[in-house]
Amino acid sequence: MARKTIFPMTRIHEPIRVDVEVEGGRVTDAWVSSHLYRGWEQMMPGRDVRDSILFTQRICGICSSAHAVADCLALQQATGLAPTVNGQHLINLILAADIIQNHLRHFYLLALPDYAAGPDTPPWTPRPPKPDFRLPAKTSAELVGRLPAAVRIAASAHELMAMFGAKAPHQQTIMVTGVTQQTNADQIKAATAIVRQIKYFIEGVHIPDVLTVAAHYPDYYTIGKGNGNFLSFGMFPDPLTGRRAIRAGVQTGGGAVGDVDAALISEEIRYSWYREGSGGRPDTENTVPDRDKPDAYSWTKAPRYKGLAFESGPLPRAVLNGEYREKGGGVMDRLIARAHETLKLCRLAEGWLAQLVPGQPSLRPYTLPPQGEGAGLTDVMRGALGHWLKFKDGKIQHHQVVTPTTWKFSPRDASGRRGVVEEALIGTPVADLASLVEVGRVVRSFDPCFTCAVHAVNLPNAKPLII
Numbered sequence: 001m002a003r004k005t006i007f008p009m010t011r012i013h014e015p016i017r018v019d020v021e022v023e024g025g026r027v028t029d030a031w032v033s034s035h036l037y038r039g040w041e042q043m044m045p046g047r048d049v050r051d052s053i054l055f056t057q058r059i060c061g062i063c064s065s066a067h068a069v070a071d072c073l074a075l076q077q078a079t080g081l082a083p084t085v086n087g088q089h090l091i092n093l094i095l096a097a098d099i100i101q102n103h104l105r106h107f108y109l110l111a112l113p114d115y116a117a118g119p120d121t122p123p124w125t126p127r128p129p130k131p132d133f134r135l136p137a138k139t140s141a142e143l144v145g146r147l148p149a150a151v152r153i154a155a156s157a158h159e160l161m162a163m164f165g166a167k168a169p170h171q172q173t174i175m176v177t178g179v180t181q182q183t184n185a186d187q188i189k190a191a192t193a194i195v196r197q198i199k200y201f202i203e204g205v206h207i208p209d210v211l212t213v214a215a216h217y218p219d220y221y222t223i224g225k226g227n228g229n230f231l232s233f234g235m236f237p238d239p240l241t242g243r244r245a246i247r248a249g250v251q252t253g254g255g256a257v258g259d260v261d262a263a264l265i266s267e268e269i270r271y272s273w274y275r276e277g278s279g280g281r282p283d284t285e286n287t288v289p290d291r292d293k294p295d296a297y298s299w300t301k302a303p304r305y306k307g308l309a310f311e312s313g314p315l316p317r318a319v320l321n322g323e324y325r326e327k328g329g330g331v332m333d334r335l336i337a338r339a340h341e342t343l344k345l346c347r348l349a350e351g352w353l354a355q356l357v358p359g360q361p362s363l364r365p366y367t368l369p370p371q372g373e374g375a376g377l378t379d380v381m382r383g384a385l386g387h388w389l390k391f392k393d394g395k396i397q398h399h400q401v402v403t404p405t406t407w408k409f410s411p412r413d414a415s416g417r418r419g420v421v422e423e424a425l426i427g428t429p430v431a432d433l434a435s436l437v438e439v440g441r442v443v444r445s446f447d448p449c450f451t452c453a454v455h456a457v458n459l460p461n462a463k464p465l466i467i
Contacts, residue, residue, distance in 0.1 A: 030425035033298035044399035049391035066380030077374030087178020088239035101157035108150035128435030221328035224442035230316035249320035302410035312383025
Protein backbone atom coordinates (compact mmCIF):
# COMPACT_ATOMS: atom_id res chain seq x y z
CA MET A 1 0.00 0.00 0.00
CA ALA A 2 1.24 3.50 -0.88
CA ARG A 3 0.05 6.83 0.47
CA LYS A 4 0.30 9.75 -1.98
CA THR A 5 -0.42 13.45 -1.60
CA ILE A 6 -1.50 16.06 -4.16
CA PHE A 7 -0.90 19.51 -2.73
CA PRO A 8 -1.56 21.96 -4.18
CA MET A 9 -4.06 20.59 -6.70
CA THR A 10 -3.29 22.15 -10.09
CA ARG A 11 -5.73 24.27 -12.14
CA ILE A 12 -7.98 24.86 -9.15
CA HIS A 13 -7.61 26.74 -5.93
CA GLU A 14 -4.39 25.85 -4.23
CA PRO A 15 -5.73 25.42 -0.66
CA ILE A 16 -7.07 21.97 -1.54
CA ARG A 17 -5.00 18.95 -0.49
CA VAL A 18 -5.85 15.38 -1.43
CA ASP A 19 -4.30 12.34 0.24
CA VAL A 20 -5.00 8.87 -1.10
CA GLU A 21 -4.00 5.37 -0.18
CA VAL A 22 -3.46 3.12 -3.19
CA GLU A 23 -3.34 -0.64 -3.13
CA GLY A 24 -3.56 -3.04 -6.05
CA GLY A 25 -3.80 -0.17 -8.52
CA ARG A 26 -6.86 1.43 -6.90
CA VAL A 27 -7.59 4.08 -4.31
CA THR A 28 -8.59 2.38 -1.07
CA ASP A 29 -8.95 5.45 1.16
CA ALA A 30 -8.95 9.23 0.75
CA TRP A 31 -8.76 12.45 2.77
CA VAL A 32 -9.64 15.86 1.30
CA SER A 33 -8.68 18.98 3.18
CA SER A 34 -8.59 22.75 2.78
CA HIS A 35 -5.68 24.71 4.18
CA LEU A 36 -6.97 28.25 4.51
CA TYR A 37 -9.28 29.64 7.17
CA ARG A 38 -12.29 31.66 5.97
CA GLY A 39 -13.37 33.42 9.13
CA TRP A 40 -16.12 35.35 7.37
CA GLU A 41 -18.59 34.64 10.15
CA GLN A 42 -16.38 36.58 12.58
CA MET A 43 -16.21 39.63 10.32
CA MET A 44 -19.94 40.23 9.93
CA PRO A 45 -21.38 40.86 13.45
CA GLY A 46 -21.82 44.55 14.20
CA ARG A 47 -22.02 45.64 10.57
CA ASP A 48 -25.06 47.35 9.04
CA VAL A 49 -27.34 44.58 7.81
CA ARG A 50 -28.15 46.60 4.68
CA ASP A 51 -24.51 46.22 3.64
CA SER A 52 -24.56 42.45 4.10
CA ILE A 53 -25.18 41.73 0.39
CA LEU A 54 -22.23 43.87 -0.66
CA PHE A 55 -19.89 42.41 1.95
CA THR A 56 -20.68 38.72 1.67
CA GLN A 57 -20.24 38.48 -2.11
CA ARG A 58 -16.57 39.36 -1.45
CA ILE A 59 -16.25 35.84 -0.06
CA CYS A 60 -15.40 34.83 -3.62
CA GLY A 61 -14.25 36.59 -6.78
CA ILE A 62 -15.52 33.75 -8.95
CA CYS A 63 -19.10 33.27 -7.78
CA SER A 64 -19.80 36.60 -6.10
CA SER A 65 -23.34 36.80 -7.50
CA ALA A 66 -24.09 33.51 -5.74
CA HIS A 67 -23.42 35.00 -2.31
CA ALA A 68 -25.24 38.21 -3.20
CA VAL A 69 -28.37 36.26 -4.13
CA ALA A 70 -28.20 33.98 -1.05
CA ASP A 71 -27.80 36.97 1.24
CA CYS A 72 -30.63 38.78 -0.55
CA LEU A 73 -32.92 35.81 0.09
CA ALA A 74 -31.91 35.70 3.77
CA LEU A 75 -32.69 39.40 4.13
CA GLN A 76 -36.02 38.99 2.37
CA GLN A 77 -37.02 36.30 4.85
CA ALA A 78 -35.70 38.32 7.79
CA THR A 79 -37.53 41.51 6.79
CA GLY A 80 -40.63 40.17 5.03
CA LEU A 81 -39.73 42.24 1.98
CA ALA A 82 -39.98 41.09 -1.65
CA PRO A 83 -38.45 42.29 -4.93
CA THR A 84 -40.42 43.91 -7.74
CA VAL A 85 -41.26 41.78 -10.79
CA ASN A 86 -38.56 43.36 -12.92
CA GLY A 87 -36.19 43.22 -9.97
CA GLN A 88 -36.55 39.45 -9.53
CA HIS A 89 -36.10 38.82 -13.26
CA LEU A 90 -32.90 40.88 -13.18
CA ILE A 91 -31.55 39.05 -10.11
CA ASN A 92 -32.22 35.77 -11.92
CA LEU A 93 -30.42 37.05 -15.03
CA ILE A 94 -27.37 38.16 -13.08
CA LEU A 95 -27.02 34.78 -11.35
CA ALA A 96 -27.65 32.82 -14.56
CA ALA A 97 -25.03 34.82 -16.47
CA ASP A 98 -22.48 34.13 -13.75
CA ILE A 99 -23.24 30.41 -13.77
CA ILE A 100 -22.94 30.27 -17.58
CA GLN A 101 -19.46 31.80 -17.57
CA ASN A 102 -18.44 29.48 -14.74
CA HIS A 103 -19.62 26.32 -16.52
CA LEU A 104 -17.82 27.24 -19.76
CA ARG A 105 -14.63 28.04 -17.91
CA HIS A 106 -14.80 24.81 -15.92
CA PHE A 107 -14.83 22.58 -18.99
CA TYR A 108 -12.40 24.38 -21.29
CA LEU A 109 -9.87 25.69 -18.77
CA LEU A 110 -10.02 23.30 -15.83
CA ALA A 111 -11.22 19.91 -17.10
CA LEU A 112 -10.23 19.65 -20.78
CA PRO A 113 -6.43 19.62 -20.22
CA ASP A 114 -6.93 16.26 -18.49
CA TYR A 115 -8.26 14.70 -21.70
CA ALA A 116 -6.88 16.57 -24.73
CA ALA A 117 -3.15 16.81 -25.50
CA GLY A 118 -2.09 20.43 -25.65
CA PRO A 119 1.01 22.46 -26.50
CA ASP A 120 4.25 22.44 -24.52
CA THR A 121 3.04 25.02 -22.07
CA PRO A 122 1.16 25.01 -18.75
CA PRO A 123 -1.27 23.54 -17.83
CA TRP A 124 -0.11 20.69 -20.11
CA THR A 125 3.43 20.87 -18.77
CA PRO A 126 5.12 19.40 -16.85
CA ARG A 127 3.66 16.27 -18.45
CA PRO A 128 2.99 13.17 -16.33
CA PRO A 129 4.86 10.01 -17.34
CA LYS A 130 1.57 8.42 -18.52
CA PRO A 131 -0.88 11.21 -19.43
CA ASP A 132 -3.62 8.87 -20.79
CA PHE A 133 -4.64 11.06 -23.75
CA ARG A 134 -7.04 8.96 -25.85
CA LEU A 135 -8.50 11.46 -28.33
CA PRO A 136 -7.22 11.20 -31.93
CA ALA A 137 -4.55 13.84 -32.56
CA LYS A 138 -6.73 15.83 -34.99
CA THR A 139 -9.72 15.81 -32.62
CA SER A 140 -7.56 16.77 -29.67
CA ALA A 141 -6.06 19.71 -31.57
CA GLU A 142 -9.53 20.90 -32.59
CA LEU A 143 -10.78 20.91 -28.98
CA VAL A 144 -7.70 22.69 -27.69
CA GLY A 145 -7.97 25.16 -30.58
CA ARG A 146 -11.43 26.19 -29.41
CA LEU A 147 -10.13 27.41 -26.05
CA PRO A 148 -9.80 31.08 -27.14
CA ALA A 149 -13.35 31.12 -28.51
CA ALA A 150 -14.67 29.54 -25.31
CA VAL A 151 -12.93 32.19 -23.22
CA ARG A 152 -14.44 34.96 -25.37
CA ILE A 153 -17.92 33.47 -24.98
CA ALA A 154 -17.44 33.16 -21.21
CA ALA A 155 -16.38 36.81 -21.17
CA SER A 156 -19.57 37.77 -22.99
CA ALA A 157 -21.55 36.10 -20.19
CA HIS A 158 -19.67 38.32 -17.76
CA GLU A 159 -20.59 41.28 -19.97
CA LEU A 160 -24.24 40.25 -19.70
CA MET A 161 -23.95 40.11 -15.92
CA ALA A 162 -22.29 43.52 -15.78
CA MET A 163 -25.11 45.10 -17.82
CA PHE A 164 -27.46 44.62 -14.87
CA GLY A 165 -24.98 44.22 -12.01
CA ALA A 166 -22.77 47.26 -12.80
CA LYS A 167 -19.61 45.14 -12.89
CA ALA A 168 -18.25 41.63 -12.62
CA PRO A 169 -17.31 40.27 -10.22
CA HIS A 170 -18.93 41.82 -7.14
CA GLN A 171 -22.16 43.28 -8.43
CA GLN A 172 -23.22 46.62 -6.99
CA THR A 173 -26.93 46.61 -7.83
CA ILE A 174 -28.56 43.68 -5.98
CA MET A 175 -30.70 44.89 -3.07
CA VAL A 176 -33.28 43.25 -0.84
CA THR A 177 -36.19 44.54 -2.98
CA GLY A 178 -34.63 44.13 -6.41
CA VAL A 179 -31.90 45.69 -8.54
CA THR A 180 -30.93 49.36 -8.70
CA GLN A 181 -30.37 49.14 -12.48
CA GLN A 182 -33.59 49.97 -14.33
CA THR A 183 -33.99 48.44 -17.79
CA ASN A 184 -34.79 49.99 -21.16
CA ALA A 185 -35.61 48.50 -24.55
CA ASP A 186 -32.13 48.97 -25.99
CA GLN A 187 -30.53 47.19 -23.03
CA ILE A 188 -32.95 44.27 -23.26
CA LYS A 189 -32.29 43.96 -26.99
CA ALA A 190 -28.51 43.98 -26.46
CA ALA A 191 -28.73 41.40 -23.67
CA THR A 192 -30.92 39.13 -25.79
CA ALA A 193 -28.33 39.24 -28.58
CA ILE A 194 -25.59 38.18 -26.15
CA VAL A 195 -27.65 35.27 -24.83
CA ARG A 196 -28.36 34.04 -28.38
CA GLN A 197 -24.65 34.17 -29.21
CA ILE A 198 -23.81 32.13 -26.12
CA LYS A 199 -26.59 29.64 -26.85
CA TYR A 200 -25.33 29.17 -30.41
CA PHE A 201 -21.86 28.29 -29.07
CA ILE A 202 -23.17 25.89 -26.45
CA GLU A 203 -25.43 24.05 -28.89
CA GLY A 204 -22.91 23.87 -31.70
CA VAL A 205 -19.59 23.58 -29.89
CA HIS A 206 -19.69 23.14 -26.10
CA ILE A 207 -22.09 20.19 -25.80
CA PRO A 208 -20.57 18.35 -28.82
CA ASP A 209 -17.08 18.84 -27.34
CA VAL A 210 -18.14 17.39 -23.99
CA LEU A 211 -19.79 14.41 -25.69
CA THR A 212 -16.65 13.84 -27.78
CA VAL A 213 -14.56 13.58 -24.63
CA ALA A 214 -17.12 11.30 -23.01
CA ALA A 215 -17.13 8.98 -26.04
CA HIS A 216 -13.38 8.38 -25.67
CA TYR A 217 -13.48 7.94 -21.87
CA PRO A 218 -16.53 5.69 -21.29
CA ASP A 219 -14.99 4.16 -18.16
CA TYR A 220 -15.28 7.58 -16.49
CA TYR A 221 -19.04 7.27 -16.36
CA THR A 222 -18.51 5.02 -13.35
CA ILE A 223 -15.13 6.27 -12.11
CA GLY A 224 -15.72 8.93 -9.45
CA LYS A 225 -19.29 7.92 -8.63
CA GLY A 226 -20.66 9.84 -5.64
CA ASN A 227 -22.38 8.43 -2.59
CA GLY A 228 -25.80 8.50 -4.28
CA ASN A 229 -27.20 11.28 -2.05
CA PHE A 230 -28.38 14.35 -3.99
CA LEU A 231 -29.43 17.74 -2.59
CA SER A 232 -30.60 20.95 -4.24
CA PHE A 233 -32.11 24.13 -2.79
CA GLY A 234 -33.47 25.07 -6.23
CA MET A 235 -32.96 28.46 -7.83
CA PHE A 236 -34.49 31.31 -9.84
CA PRO A 237 -37.79 32.08 -8.05
CA ASP A 238 -40.67 33.43 -10.09
CA PRO A 239 -41.50 37.01 -8.94
CA LEU A 240 -45.24 36.29 -8.72
CA THR A 241 -45.53 32.66 -7.61
CA GLY A 242 -42.20 32.15 -5.87
CA ARG A 243 -41.87 28.80 -7.64
CA ARG A 244 -38.27 28.14 -8.63
CA ALA A 245 -37.43 27.43 -12.27
CA ILE A 246 -35.02 24.74 -11.08
CA ARG A 247 -36.82 22.96 -8.27
CA ALA A 248 -35.41 22.06 -4.87
CA GLY A 249 -35.25 18.44 -3.77
CA VAL A 250 -33.44 15.79 -1.79
CA GLN A 251 -32.81 12.16 -2.69
CA THR A 252 -31.05 9.51 -0.60
CA GLY A 253 -29.44 6.54 -2.31
CA GLY A 254 -31.51 6.79 -5.48
CA GLY A 255 -34.83 6.75 -3.59
CA ALA A 256 -37.82 9.01 -4.01
CA VAL A 257 -37.28 12.77 -4.35
CA GLY A 258 -38.52 14.67 -1.30
CA ASP A 259 -38.78 18.25 -0.10
CA VAL A 260 -35.86 19.98 1.59
CA ASP A 261 -36.28 20.73 5.31
CA ALA A 262 -33.74 23.39 6.36
CA ALA A 263 -34.08 22.32 10.00
CA LEU A 264 -32.25 19.07 9.12
CA ILE A 265 -29.06 20.87 8.03
CA SER A 266 -26.14 20.85 10.45
CA GLU A 267 -22.37 21.09 10.42
CA GLU A 268 -19.95 18.77 12.20
CA ILE A 269 -16.40 19.63 13.27
CA ARG A 270 -14.94 16.36 14.60
CA TYR A 271 -12.11 16.49 12.03
CA SER A 272 -12.14 20.24 11.35
CA TRP A 273 -9.87 22.83 12.96
CA TYR A 274 -12.59 24.35 15.15
CA ARG A 275 -13.29 24.38 18.87
CA GLU A 276 -16.20 22.51 20.38
CA GLY A 277 -19.39 24.55 19.94
CA SER A 278 -18.46 25.61 16.42
CA GLY A 279 -20.75 22.99 14.87
CA GLY A 280 -24.50 22.42 14.92
CA ARG A 281 -27.31 24.19 13.12
CA PRO A 282 -26.18 27.14 10.99
CA ASP A 283 -28.68 29.50 12.61
CA THR A 284 -27.04 29.05 16.01
CA GLU A 285 -23.51 27.61 15.55
CA ASN A 286 -20.35 29.57 16.23
CA THR A 287 -17.06 29.59 14.34
CA VAL A 288 -14.00 29.55 16.59
CA PRO A 289 -10.76 28.29 14.99
CA ASP A 290 -8.43 25.80 16.70
CA ARG A 291 -5.40 25.17 14.48
CA ASP A 292 -3.82 22.73 16.92
CA LYS A 293 -6.83 20.46 17.31
CA PRO A 294 -5.72 16.79 17.43
CA ASP A 295 -6.82 14.53 14.52
CA ALA A 296 -8.35 17.45 12.57
CA TYR A 297 -7.21 17.85 8.96
CA SER A 298 -9.31 20.58 7.31
CA TRP A 299 -10.58 24.14 7.74
CA THR A 300 -13.77 22.96 6.06
CA LYS A 301 -16.60 21.95 8.37
CA ALA A 302 -18.68 18.90 7.48
CA PRO A 303 -22.23 19.90 6.40
CA ARG A 304 -24.75 17.13 6.77
CA TYR A 305 -28.44 16.75 5.95
CA LYS A 306 -30.20 14.41 8.31
CA GLY A 307 -26.73 13.34 9.40
CA LEU A 308 -25.56 12.33 5.89
CA ALA A 309 -23.21 13.84 3.33
CA PHE A 310 -24.90 15.02 0.12
CA GLU A 311 -23.64 15.88 -3.36
CA SER A 312 -25.02 19.05 -4.91
CA GLY A 313 -24.39 20.77 -8.23
CA PRO A 314 -25.47 20.45 -11.88
CA LEU A 315 -25.75 16.63 -11.88
CA PRO A 316 -27.95 16.42 -8.75
CA ARG A 317 -30.08 19.31 -10.07
CA ALA A 318 -30.64 17.56 -13.39
CA VAL A 319 -31.47 14.22 -11.74
CA LEU A 320 -33.77 15.73 -9.09
CA ASN A 321 -35.65 17.66 -11.79
CA GLY A 322 -36.05 14.52 -13.95
CA GLU A 323 -33.96 15.93 -16.80
CA TYR A 324 -31.01 13.55 -16.82
CA ARG A 325 -30.53 9.84 -16.30
CA GLU A 326 -27.08 8.90 -15.03
CA LYS A 327 -25.07 6.31 -16.91
CA GLY A 328 -22.88 5.65 -13.90
CA GLY A 329 -22.97 8.72 -11.66
CA GLY A 330 -19.29 9.48 -12.21
CA VAL A 331 -17.02 12.02 -13.87
CA MET A 332 -18.59 12.08 -17.36
CA ASP A 333 -22.13 12.36 -16.00
CA ARG A 334 -21.05 15.51 -14.14
CA LEU A 335 -19.45 17.06 -17.23
CA ILE A 336 -22.43 16.28 -19.47
CA ALA A 337 -25.04 17.47 -16.96
CA ARG A 338 -23.14 20.73 -16.54
CA ALA A 339 -23.05 21.34 -20.30
CA HIS A 340 -26.77 20.67 -20.68
CA GLU A 341 -27.52 22.97 -17.74
CA THR A 342 -25.58 25.77 -19.46
CA LEU A 343 -27.95 25.53 -22.43
CA LYS A 344 -30.98 25.44 -20.11
CA LEU A 345 -29.81 28.62 -18.40
CA CYS A 346 -29.60 30.39 -21.75
CA ARG A 347 -33.19 29.42 -22.52
CA LEU A 348 -34.36 30.60 -19.09
CA ALA A 349 -32.49 33.88 -19.58
CA GLU A 350 -34.26 34.43 -22.89
CA GLY A 351 -37.58 33.97 -21.08
CA TRP A 352 -36.75 36.46 -18.31
CA LEU A 353 -35.56 39.05 -20.84
CA ALA A 354 -38.84 38.67 -22.76
CA GLN A 355 -40.80 39.33 -19.55
CA LEU A 356 -38.95 42.52 -18.57
CA VAL A 357 -41.06 45.63 -18.99
CA PRO A 358 -38.97 48.72 -19.89
CA GLY A 359 -39.48 51.57 -17.47
CA GLN A 360 -41.15 49.49 -14.78
CA PRO A 361 -39.56 49.74 -11.31
CA SER A 362 -36.80 47.24 -10.62
CA LEU A 363 -36.62 48.28 -6.97
CA ARG A 364 -38.94 49.59 -4.24
CA PRO A 365 -38.10 51.70 -1.17
CA TYR A 366 -38.39 50.01 2.20
CA THR A 367 -38.14 50.58 5.92
CA LEU A 368 -35.97 48.16 7.85
CA PRO A 369 -37.78 46.44 10.74
CA PRO A 370 -36.09 46.66 14.18
CA GLN A 371 -34.97 43.03 14.09
CA GLY A 372 -35.19 39.91 12.02
CA GLU A 373 -33.85 36.44 11.27
CA GLY A 374 -33.68 34.60 7.97
CA ALA A 375 -32.11 31.86 5.87
CA GLY A 376 -31.23 32.36 2.22
CA LEU A 377 -31.11 28.97 0.50
CA THR A 378 -30.38 28.78 -3.21
CA ASP A 379 -28.48 26.62 -5.60
CA VAL A 380 -25.61 28.27 -7.45
CA MET A 381 -22.81 27.18 -9.81
CA ARG A 382 -21.42 24.37 -7.71
CA GLY A 383 -24.45 23.39 -5.68
CA ALA A 384 -26.39 24.23 -2.54
CA LEU A 385 -25.51 27.54 -0.84
CA GLY A 386 -27.00 28.81 2.41
CA HIS A 387 -26.68 32.10 4.30
CA TRP A 388 -28.15 32.39 7.78
CA LEU A 389 -28.35 35.78 9.52
CA LYS A 390 -29.89 37.60 12.47
CA PHE A 391 -29.97 41.34 13.05
CA LYS A 392 -31.19 43.79 15.68
CA ASP A 393 -31.38 47.59 15.54
CA GLY A 394 -29.93 47.44 12.03
CA LYS A 395 -26.77 45.57 13.09
CA ILE A 396 -25.86 41.97 12.24
CA GLN A 397 -25.73 39.73 15.30
CA HIS A 398 -25.13 36.36 13.65
CA HIS A 399 -24.03 35.29 10.17
CA GLN A 400 -23.20 31.80 8.98
CA VAL A 401 -22.41 30.53 5.46
CA VAL A 402 -22.50 26.93 4.22
CA THR A 403 -21.07 26.72 0.71
CA PRO A 404 -21.39 24.08 -2.03
CA THR A 405 -17.69 23.25 -1.77
CA THR A 406 -18.04 22.38 1.91
CA TRP A 407 -20.96 20.06 1.11
CA LYS A 408 -18.82 18.10 -1.37
CA PHE A 409 -15.29 18.52 -0.02
CA SER A 410 -16.00 18.05 3.67
CA PRO A 411 -13.77 15.92 5.88
CA ARG A 412 -15.11 12.95 7.78
CA ASP A 413 -17.85 13.54 10.36
CA ALA A 414 -18.19 12.41 13.98
CA SER A 415 -19.37 8.99 12.79
CA GLY A 416 -16.27 8.60 10.63
CA ARG A 417 -18.27 8.85 7.41
CA ARG A 418 -16.27 10.32 4.52
CA GLY A 419 -17.22 13.47 2.68
CA VAL A 420 -18.70 13.18 -0.83
CA VAL A 421 -15.44 13.57 -2.77
CA GLU A 422 -13.54 11.36 -0.35
CA GLU A 423 -16.13 8.63 -0.98
CA ALA A 424 -16.10 9.21 -4.76
CA LEU A 425 -12.35 8.63 -4.87
CA ILE A 426 -12.63 5.12 -3.40
CA GLY A 427 -12.01 2.55 -6.14
CA THR A 428 -10.48 5.03 -8.58
CA PRO A 429 -7.91 3.17 -10.72
CA VAL A 430 -4.36 4.48 -10.56
CA ALA A 431 -2.08 3.49 -13.44
CA ASP A 432 0.96 5.42 -12.27
CA LEU A 433 1.65 6.56 -8.71
CA ALA A 434 3.86 9.32 -10.11
CA SER A 435 1.01 11.13 -11.91
CA LEU A 436 -2.35 10.30 -10.23
CA VAL A 437 -4.11 11.80 -13.27
CA GLU A 438 -7.21 9.72 -12.51
CA VAL A 439 -7.51 11.26 -9.04
CA GLY A 440 -7.26 14.74 -10.54
CA ARG A 441 -10.07 14.01 -13.01
CA VAL A 442 -12.41 12.88 -10.24
CA VAL A 443 -11.66 15.90 -8.04
CA ARG A 444 -12.04 18.43 -10.89
CA SER A 445 -15.37 16.93 -12.00
CA PHE A 446 -16.83 18.36 -8.77
CA ASP A 447 -15.63 21.88 -9.76
CA PRO A 448 -14.04 22.78 -6.42
CA CYS A 449 -13.83 26.44 -5.48
CA PHE A 450 -12.13 26.86 -2.15
CA THR A 451 -12.19 30.63 -2.05
CA CYS A 452 -15.62 30.52 -0.44
CA ALA A 453 -14.80 27.54 1.73
CA VAL A 454 -11.74 29.22 3.18
CA HIS A 455 -10.74 32.84 3.21
CA ALA A 456 -7.57 33.86 4.98
CA VAL A 457 -4.08 32.59 5.61
CA ASN A 458 -2.07 32.80 8.82
CA LEU A 459 1.46 33.86 7.86
CA PRO A 460 4.25 33.82 10.43
CA ASN A 461 5.10 37.34 11.64
CA ALA A 462 2.45 38.88 9.38
CA LYS A 463 0.64 42.01 10.52
CA PRO A 464 -3.16 41.61 10.86
CA LEU A 465 -5.29 43.17 8.13
CA ILE A 466 -8.20 45.16 9.57
CA ILE A 467 -11.14 45.47 7.15
